[in-house]
Amino acid sequence: MKLLALVTTILLSPLGLAMETLAADDDAIAQLRATNRCPGCDLRGANLSGLDLRGANLFNAKLQGAILRDADLRSANLYGANLYVADLFRANLADANLYEANLRYTDLQGADLRQADLSGASFARANLRKADFQDANLFEANFSEAYLSEANFENADLRQVTFFKANLADANFTDANMFAADLRLANLKGADFSNANLQAAILVNTNIAQAELSNTDLTNALLQGTEVGPVVCILDQVVNCLVAPTSPAAPLF
Numbered sequence: 001m002k003l004l005a006l007v008t009t010i011l012l013s014p015l016g017l018a019m020e021t022l023a024a025d026d027d028a029i030a031q032l033r034a035t036n037r038c039p040g041c042d043l044r045g046a047n048l049s050g051l052d053l054r055g056a057n058l059f060n061a062k063l064q065g066a067i068l069r070d071a072d073l074r075s076a077n078l079y080g081a082n083l084y085v086a087d088l089f090r091a092n093l094a095d096a097n098l099y100e101a102n103l104r105y106t107d108l109q110g111a112d113l114r115q116a117d118l119s120g121a122s123f124a125r126a127n128l129r130k131a132d133f134q135d136a137n138l139f140e141a142n143f144s145e146a147y148l149s150e151a152n153f154e155n156a157d158l159r160q161v162t163f164f165k166a167n168l169a170d171a172n173f174t175d176a177n178m179f180a181a182d183l184r185l186a187n188l189k190g191a192d193f194s195n196a197n198l199q200a201a202i203l204v205n206t207n208i209a210q211a212e213l214s215n216t217d218l219t220n221a222l223l224q225g226t227e228v229g230p231v232v233c234i235l236d237q238v239v240n241c242l243v244a245p246t247s248p249a250a251p252l253f
Contacts, residue, residue: 024042024043024044024045024046024066025041025042025043028041028042028043028046029043029046029048032048032053032056032058033051036053036055036056036057037056037057038056038057038058038061039057039058039059039060039061039077040059040060040061040062041058041061041062042062043058043061043062043063043066044062044063044064044065044066045064045065045066045067046063046066046067047066047067048066048067048068048071049067049068049069049070049071050069050070050071051068051071051072052072053071053072053073053076054072054073054074054075054076055074055075055076055077056073056076056077057076057077058076058077058078058081059077059078059079059080059081060079060080060081060082061078061081061082062081062082063078063081063082063083063086064082064083064084064085064086065084065085065086065087066083066086066087067086067087068086068087068088068091069087069088069089069090069091070089070090070091071088071091071092072091072092073091073092073093073096074092074093074094074095074096075094075095075096076093076096076097077096077097078093078096078097078098078101079097079098079099079100079101080099080100080101081098081101081102082101082102083101083102083103083106084102084103084104084105084106085104085105085106086103086106086107087106087107088103088106088107088108088111089107089108089109089110089111090109090110090111090112091108091111091112092111092112093111093112093113093116094112094113094114094115094116095114095115095116096113096116096117097116097117098116098117098118098121099117099118099119099120099121100119100120100121101118101121101122102121102122103121103122103123103126104122104123104124104125104126105124105125105126106123106126106127107126107127108123108126108127108128108131109127109128109129109130109131110129110130110131111128111131111132112131112132113131113132113133113136114132114133114134114135114136115134115135115136116133116136116137117136117137118133118136118137118138118141119137119138119139119140119141119157120139120140120141121138121141121142122141122142123141123142123143123146124142124143124144124145124146125144125145125146126143126146126147127146127147128143128146128147128148128151129147129148129149129150129151130149130150130151130152131148131151131152132151132152133151133152133153133156134152134153134154134155134156135154135155135156136153136156136157137156137157138153138156138157138158138161139157139158139159139160139161140159140160140161141158141161141162142161142162143161143162143163143166144162144163144164144165144166145164145165145166146163146166146167147166147167148163148166148167148168148171149167149168149169149170149171150169150170150171150172151168151171151172152171152172153171153172153173153176154172154173154174154175154176155174155175155176156173156176156177157176157177158173158176158177158178158181159177159178159179159180159181160179160180160181160182161178161181161182162181162182163181163182163183163186164182164183164184164185164186165184165185165186166183166186166187167186167187168183168186168187168188168191169187169188169189169190169191170189170190170191171188171191171192172191172192173191173192173193173194173196174192174193174194174195174196175194175195175196176193176196176197177196177197178193178196178197178198178201179197179198179199179200179201180199180200180201180202181198181201181202182201182202183201183202183203183206184202184203184204184205184206185204185205185206186206187207188206188207188208188211189207189208189210189211190210190211191208191211191212192211192212193208193211193212193213193216194212194213194214194215194216195214195215195216196216196217197217198216198217198218198221199217199218199219199220199221200219200220200221200222201218201221201222202221202222203218203221203222203223203226204222204223204224204225204226205224205225205226206223206226207226208226
């Protein structure tokens, strides 16, 4: 009975659910290797580590639990692909199309996602430590409860992105467009928002006490219960709040 209970517990966990359904199609793997095309293919659990998949067509592919460590996926088409719990450690996804892809619980530590189209993609609870999103399109992407310590979002399009409860400690948001981004309860300690656009952003109960806020535009941002700077700007409501270089945040009425 104890063994049965343990197996049931594992299968009901997110990882267990993935393990239960992993069954890569050998023909699909062979097709991908031979043609670099496998749209809609069943590649669940496939070991594709280190492969050169530049420009590959993996439109709507099933890649749950796939191992793609150090794979070269530059300019690949992963539109709508399911990469739930996949291993993409240090994978190169620069210029790739991951529009509305499922990347929940994935390991993307150190991955290169520069200039990728990630709009509408879900990264909920993914590990993205030191991932590089420079110049990426992340419009309406979801990073709820994701681990993004030291990630780079320089000049990225982060409009209406959800970072609810995400760990963004020491992340770089220089020149990023974060209009109406949802950062509720996110950890932003040490993050750099220099020249970032945070207009209408939701920063309720967010700790950015030690963040860099030079030239950060917080116009119409919601900062209830939020601390900006070492001691100031702990406010119930902020309207037209602009953080000037080397100056603490202050409401401009």
